Amino acid sequence: MPTVFGTAIKRREDPRLITGRATYTDDIRLPGLVHAAILRSPHAHARIRSIDVEKARRAPGVVAAYTGRDLQGRIGTVPTAWLLPDSDLKTPPHPVLAVDRVRYVGDGVALVVADSPARARDALELIGVEYEPLPVVVNQEEAMQPGKPQLHGEAPKNVAFHWKAGNGASEAFQQAEVVVRHRFVNNRLIPNAMEPRSAVARYNPSSGEMTLWMTSQNPHIHRYLLSGILGIPEHKLRVVAPEVGGGFGSKIACYPDEALVAFAARELGVPVKWTEDRRESFIATTHGRDHIQDVELAGRKDGTITGLRATVHASMGAYVSTAAPGVPTILFGLMLQGAYRIPQIEVDVYGVFTNTTPTDAYRGAGRPEATFIVERLVDLFARQIGMDPAEVRRRNFIPANAFPYDTPTGLTYDSGDYATALDKLLEALDYPALRRRQEELRRQGRYLGVGFSTYVEICGLGPSQVAGAVGFQGGLWDSATLRVLPTGKVLVYTGTSPHGQGEETTFAQIVAEALGIPVEDVEVRHGDTGEVYMGWGTYGSRTTPVGGSAVARAAERVVEKARVFAAHMLEVAQDDLTFEEGRFQVKGAPGRSVSFQDVALQAHLAWNLPEGVEPSLEASAFYDPPNFCYPFGAHACVVEVDRDTGEVRLERYVAVDDCGRIINPLIVEGQVHGGVVQGIGQALWEGAVYDENGQLLTGSLMDYALPKARFFPEIETHHTETPAPHNPLGVKGVGETGTIASTPAVVNAVVDALAPFGVKHLETPLTPEKVWKAMQDGRR
Amino acid sequence: MNVEVPITVTVNGVEYSRHVEPRQLLVHFLRETLGLTGTHVGCDTSQCGACTVLLDGEAVKSCTVLAAQADGSQVTTVEGLEQDGMLHPIQEGFWEKHGLQCGFCTPGMLMVTQALLNRNPDPSDEEIREALEGNLCRCTGYQNIVRAVRRAAESMQERHAQVAAARGEEGA
Ligand code: FES
Ligand code: FES
Numbered sequence: 001m002p003t004v005f006g007t008a009i010k011r012r013e014d015p016r017l018i019t020g021r022a023t024y025t026d027d028i029r030l031p032g033l034v035h036a037a038i039l040r041s042p043h044a045h046a047r048i049r050s051i052d053v054e055k056a057r058r059a060p061g062v063v064a065a066y067t068g069r070d071l072q073g074r075i076g077t078v079p080t081a082w083l084l085p086d087s088d089l090k091t092p093p094h095p096v097l098a099v100d101r102v103r104y105v106g107d108g109v110a111l112v113v114a115d116s117p118a119r120a121r122d123a124l125e126l127i128g129v130e131y132e133p134l135p136v137v138v139n140q141e142e143a144m145q146p147g148k149p150q151l152h153g154e155a156p157k158n159v160a161f162h163w164k165a166g167n168g169a170s171e172a173f174q175q176a177e178v179v180v181r182h183r184f185v186n187n188r189l190i191p192n193a194m195e196p197r198s199a200v201a202r203y204n205p206s207s208g209e210m211t212l213w214m215t216s217q218n219p220h221i222h223r224y225l226l227s228g229i230l231g232i233p234e235h236k237l238r239v240v241a242p243e244v245g246g247g248f249g250s251k252i253a254c255y256p257d258e259a260l261v262a263f264a265a266r267e268l269g270v271p272v273k274w275t276e277d278r279r280e281s282f283i284a285t286t287h288g289r290d291h292i293q294d295v296e297l298a299g300r301k302d303g304t305i306t307g308l309r310a311t312v313h314a315s316m317g318a319y320v321s322t323a324a325p326g327v328p329t330i331l332f333g334l335m336l337q338g339a340y341r342i343p344q345i346e347v348d349v350y351g352v353f354t355n356t357t358p359t360d361a362y363r364g365a366g367r368p369e370a371t372f373i374v375e376r377l378v379d380l381f382a383r384q385i386g387m388d389p390a391e392v393r394r395r396n397f398i399p400a401n402a403f404p405y406d407t408p409t410g411l412t413y414d415s416g417d418y419a420t421a422l423d424k425l426l427e428a429l430d431y432p433a434l435r436r437r438q439e440e441l442r443r444q445g446r447y448l449g450v451g452f453s454t455y456v457e458i459c460g461l462g463p464s465q466v467a468g469a470v471g472f473q474g475g476l477w478d479s480a481t482l483r484v485l486p487t488g489k490v491l492v493y494t495g496t497s498p499h500g501q502g503e504e505t506t507f508a509q510i511v512a513e514a515l516g517i518p519v520e521d522v523e524v525r526h527g528d529t530g531e532v533y534m535g536w537g538t539y540g541s542r543t544t545p546v547g548g549s550a551v552a553r554a555a556e557r558v559v560e561k562a563r564v565f566a567a568h569m570l571e572v573a574q575d576d577l578t579f580e581e582g583r584f585q586v587k588g589a590p591g592r593s594v595s596f597q598d599v600a601l602q603a604h605l606a607w608n609l610p611e612g613v614e615p616s617l618e619a620s621a622f623y624d625p626p627n628f629c630y631p632f633g634a635h636a637c638v639v640e641v642d643r644d645t646g647e648v649r650l651e652r653y654v655a656v657d658d659c660g661r662i663i664n665p666l667i668v669e670g671q672v673h674g675g676v677v678q679g680i681g682q683a684l685w686e687g688a689v690y691d692e693n694g695q696l697l698t699g700s701l702m703d704y705a706l707p708k709a710r711f712f713p714e715i716e717t718h719h720t721e722t723p724a725p726h727n728p729l730g731v732k733g734v735g736e737t738g739t740i741a742s743t744p745a746v747v748n749a750v751v752d753a754l755a756p757f758g759v760k761h762l763e764t765p766l767t768p769e770k771v772w773k774a775m776q777d778g779r780r
Numbered sequence: 781m782n783v784e785v786p787i788t789v790t791v792n793g794v795e796y797s798r799h800v801e802p803r804q805l806l807v808h809f810l811r812e813t814l815g816l817t818g819t820h821v822g823c824d825t826s827q828c829g830a831c832t833v834l835l836d837g838e839a840v841k842s843c844t845v846l847a848a849q850a851d852g853s854q855v856t857t858v859e860g861l862e863q864d865g866m867l868h869p870i871q872e873g874f875w876e877k878h879g880l881q882c883g884f885c886t887p888g889m890l891m892v893t894q895a896l897l898n899r900n901p902d903p904s905d906e907e908i909r910e911a912l913e914g915n916l917c918r919c920t921g922y923q924n925i926v927r928a929v930r931r932a933a934e935s936m937q938e939r940h941a942q943v944a945a946a947r948g949e950e951g952a
Contacts, residue, residue, distance in 0.1 A: 010875055017883030018871040018890065020818020020858035027817035118803070194822045194830060194918045195884040245820070245884030246918050278823035500882030500919050670878045673921030701827035701916070709912035709922040738921075 044694020106283030172307025195245020218537020244499030249361030288362020331366025449753025460545030460629030488597030495535015496547030516582025541733025646772025675738020792860030829915030839895035879928030
């Protein structure tokens with residue numbers, strides 16, 4: 001039998017998706033279904049004088065209308081689930097509907113339920129709200145200045161938290177031969193999963209059971225948090241994530257909206273559905289990034305980096321969203337050494353309230369913001385000392401023989417070989433030829449640029465003990481149950497909740513490999529708390545390293561028990577059996593063997609079991625990883641900038657990634673493509689823009705530019721494979737690497753192209769206008 | 781207020797006569813009235829292309845067409861791509877080349893591919909990328925979608941060649 005591990009088999013998820021037979025949340029139809037719509041504040045900051053829903057209540061088709069006041073005492077507030085220790089984190093109450101004050105455009109103020117989505121929306125227009133506008137602050141640095149509007153009484157100067165890490169860097173800076181200082185703005189992004197958020201709730205009053213279908217990356221976490229908000233005991237609440245059309249972090253958070261839908265279903269005794277439209281999604285679904293970063297790097301003229309310091313103001317938006325405090329701290333601040341041996345690091349982060357949509361995880365969450373700083377600084381440093389940027393990187397890499405490597409911020413990098421990845425990249429690029437071509441073109445007045453990004457990321461979230469130590473209000477282990485049926489077919493239940501990443505296929509490969517059975521004989525189930533006992537979901541590239549490891553462990557246990565049966569069937573000692581390609585075989589007796597399927601049948605018939613052994617063949621595993629995973633790689637981008645228009649043309653994009661062992665190369669490549677393009681989105685086009693009144697000027701797909709097919713060359717992908725030493729599969733994660741690596745690679749390339757104009761840095765997104773202006777202001 | 785207009789539309793070869801609100805969009809007619817939920821809604825400004833269907837053979841964004849405008853027309857949705865229970869070569873292409881991840885944009889991508897290959901059976905990669913101009917995908921980075929379309933074009937051409945050869949034999 002050909003080995004399935006490492007094979008690019010087609011995804012088993014696809015047939016239902018390409019035929020239109022898949023069920024996403026908004027596709028769910030139930031008898032008696034009614035529809036909810038949410039009235040959202042048009043003001044970024046205002047006192048609510050009064051809300052009148054009477055007219056809306058009497059509108060055609062309307063079943064009910066609620067204000068924040070109507071809900072008081074009947075439903076809880078929205079919790080924050082990442083409570084940073086050793087910080088002064090404030091989590092002011094976040095009501096599901098604003099009661100007397102709105103704090104961002106999009107804050108919910110009323111809920112209407114009607115017999116059709118259109119009528120529910122019509123009725124919103126009949127709601128009279130009297131607002132008294134208040135002064136607004138949208139910039140996180142300004143928000144900390146005296147005299148600025150205060151969002152929450154409990155957070156003076158709008159500071160949600162102040163957090164520090166590192167081993168102190170003053171010595172490095174005192175002794176530095178070279179210091180590079182810079183301010184970077186990591187601009188705010190809007191995740192824009194193509195499927196808007198949606199929820200459908202059905203309540204059974206006689207049993208007290210609630211079923212909530214929703215667009216979720218982590219249904220068990222949602223059950224846990226919503227159980228608290230709704231006051232429904234956890235065992236009476238079933239959360240189902242059916243097909244989910246992308247998340248990119250935005251479907252991790254616990255929002256008011258899904259709670260409102262469930263509340264209405266219980267209240268009204270009929271099933272209720274709500275689906276946001278894209279415009280609503282722009283203002284009501286969490287945003288990402290949004291840092292102002294003051295950073296400096298200390299080094300020597302020979303290219304050695306000796307220290308790094310960063311002071312960062314991270315916008316939390318108007319409330320502290322579910323995982324928000326962990327993003328600019330644990331996932332960002334602890335990653336500031338990147339791929340380099342930087343002896344001294346110091347980081348200060350302020351989380352700040354502003355009158356904007358709350359921020360939270362967005363693909364990469366924290367690591368892209370960290371990688372951007374490090375990779376831009378390394379380039380600025382290289383330029384200052386007149387050294388090739390690839391060479392500076394190589395000189396500072398943590399060497400391959402230094403792993404496991406303890407960083408100054410307290411992490412332990414598991415394994416890596418950064419120089420090999422860079423070598424592979426330079427070879428693929430034909431780097432010297434590329435530099436010669438750049439020179440030649442410059443002489444012709446054409447501007448080619450090469451940009452690097454050699455990154456490390458932290459993923460495979462993560463050891464539960466560490467989760468506790470850093471204030472994450474949950475565990476980060478994951479579960480798998482394997483149920484072998486009498487015919488030898490296998491059902492796998494995983495606590496992770498993939499939504500496009502293809503783990504139904506990957507996990508089936510893991511099981512098929514372990515049991516030596518055809519991959520078609522394995523079925524993978526996920527995303528339903530009624531079916532899967534427990535799990536912590538899909539984010540932080542944890543699904544395969546953590547969830548997949550649980551699957552591998554459970555499979556091992558199934559084999560162990562099967563061996564007991566097989567030994568009994570063959571009347572030999574267990575040690576006398578080998579298990580290969582799905583058969584238990586008596587050592588040295590080729591004729592005597594039983595197949596896995598034979599064993600499965602006997603385990604269920606139970607006519608003649610070994611003494612003291614229970615029937616059936618089922619095993620569970622609860623896998624808590626001993627460490628995070630640290631994938632790495634080297635990316636490069638080649639661009640040409642149009643002298644006349646400032647347009648950046650992507651000429652080549654080459655990625656060398658190391659995500660440990662590869663289970664399905666097809667899926668890994670797809671993840672890299674998607675990730676790279678998403679990161680390039682930030683580099684070149686994407687950015688949320690608020691005006692000074694807190695109005696989101698980029699509030700629709702007409703104003704917010706998402707990457708399109710024709711902007712890209714083929715992305716060239718390569719891999720090295722350095723197994724994770726600490727999980728049974730040797731896998732790391734790959735869902736976010738592309739996004740983490742690509743933004744600085746592109747910006748470095750554009751800045752490199754513009755070197756003749758004396759340009760040192762440009763803020764993302766690098767719009768043609770910005771690039772053109774930089775050239776005009778430049779030397780030539 | 782509640783005036784409804786009668787329409788008759790043929791969707792995937794089946795004729796439906798229904799009364800619709802004049803403001804109802806074709807995408808909602810397909811999804812809600814007919815229960816054909818394969819066509820998706822990803823935006824409300826006609827930017828994303830998730831709702832793309834064929835209207836009398838032309839790719840349209842069904843969120844910009846009123847159901848009433850489709851009166852008397854032929855509509856093909858993703859559910860109508862399969863032929864005799866067999867995947868369409870376009871669907872095969874997307875499956876083989878991993879042209880989808882979450883699958884949400886996919887119905888629109890499949891339909892726009894159909895329209896492209898109808899008018900240009902052998903598009904270059906550049907032409908493919910251009911044809912995808914009105915369709916957004918947040919997951920795949922497009923590269924595998926381009927590969928999928930190319931693969932579909934090849935297999936459709938092979939198929940045509942086979943049919944032509946078979947006809948030629950018959951004629952002889
Ligand atoms: S839903 Fe029609 S284009 Fe987006
Ligand atoms: S596959 Fe997810 S949006 Fe295209």
